[in-house]
Amino acid sequence: MQKETLCLGLLSLGPRSGYEIKQMFEGPLSDFYSLSFGxxxxTLNSLQADKYVSCKQHSQSKKPDKKVYTITKKGMDLMKDNLLGDASSYIRSGNFGDQIKSEFFLLLLFSKYIPNETMNTVLNERVLYLRQKLEQFKYDGPVPGNLDAIRNEKSVSFIRGLASALIETGLNYMEKNRHLLKKKIN
Amino acid sequence: MQKETLCLGLLSLGPRSGYEIKQMFEGPLSDFYSLSFGxxxxTLNSLQADKYVSCKQHSQSKKPDKKVYTITKKGMDLMKDNLLGDASSYIRSGNFGDQIKSEFFLLLLFSKYIPNETMNTVLNERVLYLRQKLEQFKYDGPVPGNLDAIRNEKSVSFIRGLASALIETGLNYMEKNRHLLKKKIN
DNA sequence: GATTATATATATCAATCTGATATATATATG
DNA sequence: CATATATATATCAGATTGATATATATAATC
Structure with a gap:
C-alpha cells in the first residue's frame, strides 16, 4: 500500500497532525505496519499540495505550530480508488504473506552459539513482552483522544481478537517447549 | 542483527553461494527475515576482503561462475562475538517485538471502504495461503540440498512447531470470526 | 519445432525509507 | 536544580530494496 493511501486512510478517521499519525504507528498499529517521520x-506536504488534504495551523505559544490535516472529498475519492486497486493487486500478486524482520527469531535460530543464560533472558523478556501485549490487546478501557478513532473501528475488534488469540497460542507454546532449546555447542 | 552476522550465521551451516543464501531467505526463513541480492x-565481498570467509570459484560451463563461500575460523569468532552482542542489545533495548509490514492487515483495517466481494477474495486467498504455509511447516520429508542444513538445526524444530501452532490458531479464528467483517459503508 | 517462462548466477544502481539529528519548549522526575 | 521525557516539525546521510542487465539451460506451452 502506498504511503499516500495509508496516510489518507488514517486521516479518514478524523483530522490529525503528522505527530499524531506517528503516534498511531507507534501505538495500536505498531504490530502491523509503521512509517517514520521522514x-x-x-507525504502530508505532497498530499496538501495536491489538495487531497487541507491544513489548519494551530499556533501553540512557543511550541512549533501544530499542523492539523483534514482529508478532502478529493482525498476520500483517491483513498477509495487506491484501496480497491491495492486489494486487487494483493489478490493478483499471489503474495499473501507479511513482510517480517524478527531479531528474536534470528537469535533463536543461532541460539546454539549464544550462552544459555543469555538465551534464557532473551526468552524471559520476550515472554514478559508478549504478556504485556496480550493485556494491551484485551484492554477495553479508555485510550488517549488521538487513538480513540482507530480503537472504535469495527475491523479493529476483529484484529484485536485475532492478535490476542495468536499471542496466547505463542505464550502457551513457549512455556511448554522452551526446554527444547537448552544445550549449546560452544 | 547486522547483515554480516546473519550471512556468517548461515555460512556456519555449511559452504554456500550468495544465490543459495538468497534461496534460504526466500524459503525457510521467509517468514522471519529477508535480505535482497543488493x-x-x-556483504559477501566485504566479508571475503576481511578474511571472515574464503571463496572457491566453481566455473560452470557458460553459466556465471558459482562463488562458494566458506566461513573461516576468524569468521566463526566474529559471528559468536556479534551474536552475544546482539542478544545483549536485544535485552537492553527494551524492544522485544518484531518489525512487521502487513498489507493484509492494512486492507482489513480499511475494509469498510473496499467492496465486500473484493474483501471476500482477499480473505479467501489469505486462508488458502495460510493452509499452504501450515502444510509446509508440518512437512517432514526431504528438502533440496542447499536447504537441508537449516532444516536439521535443533532450534528450527522449535520454530516450526511455534509457527504451526500460530497458523492453526489464526485459521481457526478467521473461520469463526470473519462474518464480523461484513457490511461496508460505501 | 518454436517460443515463452522459469531457474541458475552475479552484479549494480536509482529510488525509497529509516534512524539520527537539529530546533525549541513544557512538564514531569529525581 | 538538573535531567529526562513529551510535544512538534523538518531534514538528510546512509542503508535497503526492487528492478534491471547479462548470460545460459531447461521446462513448459502452443
Missing part, C-alpha cells in the same frame, strides 16, 4: 511529513 | 552480494 516519510510521514513529506 | 545486500547479500556486497
Amino acid at each position: 516519510t510521514i511529513y513529506p | 545486500t547479500i552480494y556486497p
Whole structure:
C-alpha cells in the first residue's frame, strides 16, 4: 500500500497532525505496519499540495505550530480508488504473506552459539513482552483522544481478537517447549 | 542483527553461494527475515576482503561462475562475538517485538471502504495461503540440498512447531470470526 | 519445432525509507 | 536544580530494496 493511501486512510478517521499519525504507528498499529517521520511529513506536504488534504495551523505559544490535516472529498475519492486497486493487486500478486524482520527469531535460530543464560533472558523478556501485549490487546478501557478513532473501528475488534488469540497460542507454546532449546555447542 | 552476522550465521551451516543464501531467505526463513541480492552480494565481498570467509570459484560451463563461500575460523569468532552482542542489545533495548509490514492487515483495517466481494477474495486467498504455509511447516520429508542444513538445526524444530501452532490458531479464528467483517459503508 | 517462462548466477544502481539529528519548549522526575 | 521525557516539525546521510542487465539451460506451452 502506498504511503499516500495509508496516510489518507488514517486521516479518514478524523483530522490529525503528522505527530499524531506517528503516534498511531507507534501505538495500536505498531504490530502491523509503521512509517517514520521522514516519510510521514513529506507525504502530508505532497498530499496538501495536491489538495487531497487541507491544513489548519494551530499556533501553540512557543511550541512549533501544530499542523492539523483534514482529508478532502478529493482525498476520500483517491483513498477509495487506491484501496480497491491495492486489494486487487494483493489478490493478483499471489503474495499473501507479511513482510517480517524478527531479531528474536534470528537469535533463536543461532541460539546454539549464544550462552544459555543469555538465551534464557532473551526468552524471559520476550515472554514478559508478549504478556504485556496480550493485556494491551484485551484492554477495553479508555485510550488517549488521538487513538480513540482507530480503537472504535469495527475491523479493529476483529484484529484485536485475532492478535490476542495468536499471542496466547505463542505464550502457551513457549512455556511448554522452551526446554527444547537448552544445550549449546560452544 | 547486522547483515554480516546473519550471512556468517548461515555460512556456519555449511559452504554456500550468495544465490543459495538468497534461496534460504526466500524459503525457510521467509517468514522471519529477508535480505535482497543488493545486500547479500556486497556483504559477501566485504566479508571475503576481511578474511571472515574464503571463496572457491566453481566455473560452470557458460553459466556465471558459482562463488562458494566458506566461513573461516576468524569468521566463526566474529559471528559468536556479534551474536552475544546482539542478544545483549536485544535485552537492553527494551524492544522485544518484531518489525512487521502487513498489507493484509492494512486492507482489513480499511475494509469498510473496499467492496465486500473484493474483501471476500482477499480473505479467501489469505486462508488458502495460510493452509499452504501450515502444510509446509508440518512437512517432514526431504528438502533440496542447499536447504537441508537449516532444516536439521535443533532450534528450527522449535520454530516450526511455534509457527504451526500460530497458523492453526489464526485459521481457526478467521473461520469463526470473519462474518464480523461484513457490511461496508460505501 | 518454436517460443515463452522459469531457474541458475552475479552484479549494480536509482529510488525509497529509516534512524539520527537539529530546533525549541513544557512538564514531569529525581 | 538538573535531567529526562513529551510535544512538534523538518531534514538528510546512509542503508535497503526492487528492478534491471547479462548470460545460459531447461521446462513448459502452443
